[in-house]
Amino acid sequence: MTQQHDYDSIPGTYVYDAERGRIGYALNMFCMSLNKAENRKAFKENAAAYLDRFTLTPEQRRTVLERDWLGMLKVGGNIYYTIKIAFCDGLTFQDVAGMMSGVPKETYAQMMLAGGRSPDGNRYKDADAAEDK
Amino acid sequence: MAKIVAGIACSHVPAIGVAMDKGQTATAYWAPLFNGYGPARDWLAKLAPDVAIIVYNDHANAFSLEIIPTFLIGVADRFPIADEGFGPRPVPPVQGHPELAWHLAESLILDEFDMTIGNEMPVDHGLTVPLSVTCGQPAAWPFKVIPICVNVVQYPPPTGARCFKLGQAIAKANERFPQELRVVIYGTGGMSHQLQGERAGLINRQFDTDFLDNLTKDPLSLTKISHTEYMREAGSEGVEMVMWHVMRGALAEDAAEVYRHYHVPASNTAAALMILDNRSAS
Numbered sequence: 575m576t577q578q579h580d581y582d583s584i585p586g587t588y589v590y591d592a593e594r595g596r597i598g599y600a601l602n603m604f605c606m607s608l609n610k611a612e613n614r615k616a617f618k619e620n621a622a623a624y625l626d627r628f629t630l631t632p633e634q635r636r637t638v639l640e641r642d643w644l645g646m647l648k649v650g651g652n653i654y655y656t657i658k659i660a661f662c663d664g665l666t667f668q669d670v671a672g673m674m675s676g677v678p679k680e681t682y683a684q685m686m687l688a689g690g691r692s693p694d695g696n697r698y699k700d701a702d703a704a705e706d707k
Numbered sequence: 708m709a710k711i712v713a714g715i716a717c718s719h720v721p722a723i724g725v726a727m728d729k730g731q732t733a734t735a736y737w738a739p740l741f742n743g744y745g746p747a748r749d750w751l752a753k754l755a756p757d758v759a760i761i762v763y764n765d766h767a768n769a770f771s772l773e774i775i776p777t778f779l780i781g782v783a784d785r786f787p788i789a790d791e792g793f794g795p796r797p798v799p800p801v802q803g804h805p806e807l808a809w810h811l812a813e814s815l816i817l818d819e820f821d822m823t824i825g826n827e828m829p830v831d832h833g834l835t836v837p838l839s840v841t842c843g844q845p846a847a848w849p850f851k852v853i854p855i856c857v858n859v860v861q862y863p864p865p866t867g868a869r870c871f872k873l874g875q876a877i878a879k880a881n882e883r884f885p886q887e888l889r890v891v892i893y894g895t896g897g898m899s900h901q902l903q904g905e906r907a908g909l910i911n912r913q914f915d916t917d918f919l920d921n922l923t924k925d926p927l928s929l930t931k932i933s934h935t936e937y938m939r940e941a942g943s944e945g946v947e948m949v950m951w952h953v954m955r956g957a958l959a960e961d962a963a964e965v966y967r968h969y970h971v972p973a974s975n976t977a978a979a980l981m982i983l984d985n986r987s988a989s
Contacts, residue, residue, distance in 0.1 A: 581935045586905030587943050591862040599772055606771040609790055644904070653903040654766045654860055661792035667722065668974050671907035682908060686972040690899075690910025697939050 585699045586675070588647040598650020604628040604638070605655035614662050644674045709807060709881040709888040713754060714954045714962060714983040715747075716922065717837040719763060719895045721791070722974035724836040727844065728797055740978060743968030744840055747980055750966060751841050756891040758804045758851045760811075760877065762953040763833035763895040764859045766791065769825075775861050776823035778873065780815070781830075781854035782808040789829035798835050798844075804851035807884055811853065814880030820873055830854055837895045840980060850891075857950050859896065867930040867952045874956020881957075894954030896947030898969075899940075900976035909942040910977050915969065918948065919981060923964045926955045944976075958985045 581589050588594065604625065607613045617624040625635055637645035638659060646656045660670045672682030675691075685691060723740070726732055732741040768789040770776065783803045788795040815822050834854055842849055855877075858864055865873075874892070881890060898918065901909040918941075921929050930952055937946040966982040 579935075581938055584906070584935075584939050584943075586907075587901070587938065588904050589862050589938065589943065590860065595772065595861055602767075602772055606767055608792055609768065611790070611794070614792070647903055652767075652772075652860065655772075657902075658767070658792040666974070667902055671902060671975050674903060675905050675907045685908055686910075686975060689912065689971055690975075690977070691901075691906065691908040693909060693911045693914075693940060696906055696909060 583698050583700070585696060590652045594650045594652070596650075598652060600629050601634045601638070601646070601650055602652050602655035604630065605651075605658045608658040608662055617662060643670050647674075709758070709884040709886065709890050711878055711881055711890045711892055711957055712756060712984075712986050713751075713891045714958045714985060715751075715837070715841060715891060715893045716951050716954060716979060716981040716983075717840055717893055717895050718897055718973065718976060718978040718980070719833045719836040720973045720976045720978055721832040721836065723978065724796055724832050724839055727839050740970045740973055743970060744980065747841060747966050747968065747982055748843055750982060751891070752849070754891070755889075756850050757888045758807060758853060758890045759893060760853045760855060760890060760957075761834050761837060761893040761895065762855045762857060762950045763837070763893070764947060764950065765856050766831055766833055767860065768831035769828040769856070772861065775858050776856065777858045777865050778820065779823040779825050779856040780808060780812050781825040781828055781856070782812060783826055783828070786828060786830045786852070786854060788835060789831040791831050796832065796835055798839060799847045801830055801834065801838070801848060801852045801854075804853055806886070807881075807888065807890075808853045810884050811877060811880050814883060815873070815876055818876045818880070820876055825854070825856070828854075833895060837893050855953065857953065859947050859949065863934055864946060864949050866934070867932055867949045870949045870952035871926070871930045871956035874953040874958075877953070878957040892954045892957045894951035896950050897941070897945060898948065898977040898979045899942050899945045901942030902944050902975055904943070906942075908975055910971055911941050911945075912971065912977065914940045914945075915977050915979065919967060919969065919979060922951070922955055922981065922983065923962070926952075929955075955983075958983055963987065
């Protein structure tokens with residue numbers, strides 16, 4: 575059962591709502607464990623073995639091991655949690671944001687310096703039908 | 708009584724804290740942001756409040772998804788600095804004000820705001836970055852702090868209207884406190900930003916400017932903005948701005964804007980700092 579929401583029409587956005595909270599719990603709690611230095615060490619030493627401590631789905635496991643940042647959101651990851659994997663890798667929020675939006679790091683950084691991504695044309699998935707309605 | 712003398716709206720971008728902790732505030736990237744903080748620090752230092760109520764959200768540090776309080780008040784006398792995944796920020800621990808915090812907790816609950824009470828919790832960048840922004844890098848923070856956490860991580864956060872009413876109840880409770888105290892209240896987070904998905908990096912300067920203008924012109928109109936409108940117009944994480952309404956609700960209607968700074972980008976975010984003087988207000 576998937577409920578419809580008015581925010582479903584926002585493009586490129588994964589609202590961490592009840593449904594994602596339900597499917598993403600174990601994935602996010604694994605990420606939460608990385609707040610402890612000893613866990614970060616264990617994860618860095620052997621990621622696959624560390625993940626065995628958590629009941630992730632095969633797809634959740636794949637997204638973590640492959641650092642598929644966008645994929646993690648689609649299987650219930652919450653960005654404030656998944657970013658902790660990136661911190662383990664020495665990446666920043668901006669590095670991950672660039673990867674999720676599918677552009678090189680430098681391109682993303684330049685976009686931000688130029689004032690960020692414009693809301694124009696980015697408000698609705700079906701831009702022709704609904705933009706600025 | 709405890710008198711709320713000022714309201715402060717302040718973004719809490721983690722990278723701002725990192726830039727300060729690593730001594731990078733004078734670089735070409737960061738100087739335009741940090742140059743705008745100086746006058747606000749001077750103003751706040753002159754004001755010399757006794758206590759700051761800081762309304763912020765925890766980012767998977769004090770709390771995880773195990774238990775998600777919608778509104779929480781911290782009543783401890785000391786709040787350690789959280790390890791957010793890369794070690795704790797090298798800033799002083801935060802001293803609480805348990806007497807006022809417990810008074811607020813009791814008053815708010817009896818006033819029908821069902822607060823969760825936090826006796827033991829670390830505080831993350833959501834709280835410490837606004838302290839750093841407005842106080843610089845002192846050996847100890849210059850005032851006591853009462854953390855009020857608002858959930859904005861698990862949808863839905865409380866509505867802007869509800870946050871505004873909580874602010875009104877905080878003001879009323881302060882007035883009934885038996886000791887004389889001068890209090891500032893911070894609303895943190897925002898402004899427009901999106902940290903996730905293909906649409907990451909969204910910034911809406913027009914939305915932000917209108918929002919800042921209306922904090923004095925027509926704050927009640929801002930409380931009617933829906934979560935979907937925040938997310939569509941100001942980015943998925945822009946919904947954090949509901950926390951500013953707690954601050955605004957705690958001030959008088961005619962609180963006066965005395966300082967404004969707005970800069971894009973701070974990492975992925977439109978960073979703002981605004982001070983509202985509540986002293987001459989009716």
